[in-house]
Amino acid sequence: MSCDDTVDCGRRRLLVATAAAGGVAGVAVAVPFVASMLPSERAKAAGAPVEVDISKLGPGQMMTVEWRGKPVWIINRTKEQLDSLPKIDDQLADPKSDKNMQPEYAKNETRSIKPEILVAVGICTHLGCSPTEKFKTGADSGIAPDWPGGFFCPCHGSTFDLAGRVYKSKPAPDNLEIPPHMYLGDAKIVIGEDKKA
Numbered sequence: 001m002s003c004d005d006t007v008d009c010g011r012r013r014l015l016v017a018t019a020a021a022g023g024v025a026g027v028a029v030a031v032p033f034v035a036s037m038l039p040s041e042r043a044k045a046a047g048a049p050v051e052v053d054i055s056k057l058g059p060g061q062m063m064t065v066e067w068r069g070k071p072v073w074i075i076n077r078t079k080e081q082l083d084s085l086p087k088i089d090d091q092l093a094d095p096k097s098d099k100n101m102q103p104e105y106a107k108n109e110t111r112s113i114k115p116e117i118l119v120a121v122g123i124c125t126h127l128g129c130s131p132t133e134k135f136k137t138g139a140d141s142g143i144a145p146d147w148p149g150g151f152f153c154p155c156h157g158s159t160f161d162l163a164g165r166v167y168k169s170k171p172a173p174d175n176l177e178i179p180p181h182m183y184l185g186d187a188k189i190v191i192g193e194d195k196k197a
């Protein structure tokens with residue numbers, strides 16, 4: 001039977017509209033459940049932890065991930081790079097990281113949980129530029145003949161070693177920040193969280 005403008009037809013239209021709205025509500029309930037399993041872009045920007053697979057990060061390599069809108073570097077340091085760290089303590093502004101720029105579990109010579117893996121926020125502590133990696137050693141680095149590898153901030157010339165420690169007499173006042181992080185396995189790091197829920 002075709003519908004015209006009678007009262008019955010008006011009621012039927014209302015029922016159809018209500019049922020359709022009910023269907024939409026059902027979908028709307030399901031979506032947040034699925035979405036809650038992955039951090040949304042908004043949640044990530046607000047600080048949700050980020051899981052990173054480092055299984056393909058070879059010795060001497062570096063990767064960058066985003067956490068809270070900041071670049072976070074993960075560097076797999078070689079034995080030679082690790083060996084260079086204690087040799088330059090006297091050239092650094094805060095070699096022991098006494099200024100509390102890192103969690104307690106990274107307060108050591110390598111500023112890391114595992115000696116070879118550095119996790120650091122890649123933002124210069126002077127005015128917030130992003131330093132560039134200078135892993136080449138010596139004069140080839142373009143920094144200094146005895147350069148052991150590290151990072152160079154192109155904005156005002158601050159230099160950092162391979163543990164993110166700032167050199168003396170540079171504009172940057174502090175070492176690079178070490179974010180809260182923890183391992184979920186040999187090759188998985190969570191950045192932004194440092195205790196198991």
Ligand code: FES
Pocket residue numbers: 124125126127128129153154155156157158171172
């Ligand atoms: S912002 Fe890095 S030295 Fe100024």
